[in-house]
Amino acid sequence: MNAMQTHKPRTPWQVTLHVWHAMFMRETMARITQDRMGPVWLLLEPILHVMILVWVRTLLGRTGRLIPGAEFIPWLIVGILTFFMFRNIMNRGMSAVDANRALYAYRQVHPADTIFARFALETTLQSLVLVLKIFGLTLIGIAVIPHAPLEMIWVWLWVALLGLGVALILSLPYTLVPELRRIITLITFPLYMLSGVIFPVFMFPHGLREYLLYNPVLHAVELVRMQVFSTYHSVPGIDLAYVQKFAIIAILLGLILQVRFKVRLIAS
Amino acid sequence: MSTDTQQNQAENPSIDVATLRENGPYAIEAIDLWKRYHGPFGGDWVLKGVNFKIPQGVSVGVVGRNGAGKSTLLKLIGGMDSPDRGKLKEHVRISWPIGLSGGLQASMTGRQNTKFVARIHGGDRDINTIIQKVQDFAEIGSAFDQPIRTYSSGMRSRLNFGLSLAFDFDVYISDEATAVGDVTFKEKAKAAFHERIGKASLIMVSHSVNILRDLCQAGIFLHEGQAYWYDRIDDAIDAYYQSIGQPTQKEAAELKAQKQREAAKARAAKKAAEKAAAKAQKSTEKAAATVQKTPPSNE
Secondary structure: OOOOOOOOOOOOHHHHHHHHHHHHHHHHHHHHHHOOOOHHHHHHHHHHHHHHHHHHHHHOOOOOOOOOOOOHHHHHHHHHHHHHHHHHHHHHHHHHHOOOOOHOOOOOOOOOHHHHHHHHHHHHHHHHHHHHHHHHHHHOOOOOOOOOOHHHHHHHHHHHHHHEEEEEEEEEEEOOHHHHHHHHHHHHHHHHHHOOOOHHHHHHHOHHHHHHHHHHHHHHHHHHHHHHHHOOOOOOOOOOOHHHHHHHHHHHHHHHHHHHHHHHHOOO | OHHHHHHHOOOOOOOOHHHHHHHHOEEEEEEEEEEEEEEEEEOOOOEEEEEEEEOOOOOOEEOOOOOOOOHHEEEEEEOOOOOOEEEEEOOOOOOOOEOHHHHOOOOEEEEHHHHHHHHOOOOOOOOOHHHHHOOOOOOOOOHHOOOOHHHHHHHHHHHHHHHHHOOOOOOEEEEEHHHHHHHHHHHHHHHHHHHOOOOOEEEOOOOOOOHHHHHHHHEEEEOOOOEEEEOOOHHHHHHHHHHOOOOOOOHHHHHHHHHHHHHHHHHHHHHHHHHHHHHHHHHHHHHHHHHHHOOOOOO
């Protein structure tokens, strides 16, 4: 940044770390203090969400409830948690630049920093929810303890990075072209249905599956399930490398766009 | 007015703007700055090739009519926007605009906002000292732990001011910041700036000419996309007054003097007329007295 004369200058990396720390604390406080139930909702909301979805899905009847190699309810819960992890990072990340507009008055804060802060907070929260849920489900006798915990954490982190990459890219149209917000919501909604969260991917016709496999979230959801249930096997073509490539390319492209459009994001 | 100005200049006579402007060192150098705002249907240029060099330690007042680009220039200097063309070289630590209420999150308390600002400025270790400083300056009492959205605008500006002054910048930038707050707070803010003369300088946009005269030495006059540098703030203000068709300070003084002269003249004429009238009356009285044969009153 600037050459400072009366002060020992911080290196750019130090400045960035300070900003990330401050942003993370601020986002956390904002989430906790947004209403009186804040801290409770933080953990309760995703849990209730999953419960309601499970309940709705059981009402839907028996179609597609037979999952080879896994129990239906834990299978569903693991899928929902993975998808929510991705979706929350994406949604909260892409709106971060717009929500923290006031902070660009401080020249240390870059628009991308707000996305990183929300990414870190959301990853922490969702991971906490995952651990609590595994713990709770185990207590009531539902087997969801991952058979390959380290591999699961590895895949889980890639899901988070995937969300970060998509958020970095989508924050640009979201912030710069507010008209596109509706369209983004419209497009991301079917993602829920197409990622094999509620309906298992093998139920889709073979010809369609080929195209569904372009969706990295589907890969991610199936991969996490495969690390949790030892006997579960998804459709052929599920590949962690695809998720990784997608995430890395998205993050790099997102960062390039963030640098290119930084001024417009600040001034918009 | 004019005696007031002389007094203020006498307070800090050590700053020789002309030599500093020639030799540097400079705090900020603007080289051919161009800036426009892009609306949906294009936009007009606000700054058209602005050049100036602000020497270190010189406080500058920016004047110009509404829409001349004062706030735009300040935004560029503050790093909140970047020029379309040209370059802005900054060699010192520059504050965010003082009194900018946008930098505070309304749902959070004054303390939380203070912590945030302290952290991004790398002050995590002496965060308590900074909080103490802000509290001492703002003097908003227990409201410091209330959400900002419950604050009055005066309280907000107190907090803002306290925040800016809790950090040691070389140059503070201010956009109409001193225009808010009650009288005692205005005095306090002014005193705080006076205290920093020598250590830090100020770049200030204000329509309050008195504050500019009080706190700044040099002036930049923005007019039709160009910036004109004046070594003395009074000259900048005069140029600004001329551009908006107001009498300049000198002219105003002359006008005032002329009015006073006229008034004096009028008073003198009136007096003379009264005297004459009295004399006339007296003479008639005298005449009457001589007729009545009474002794004349001793004058």
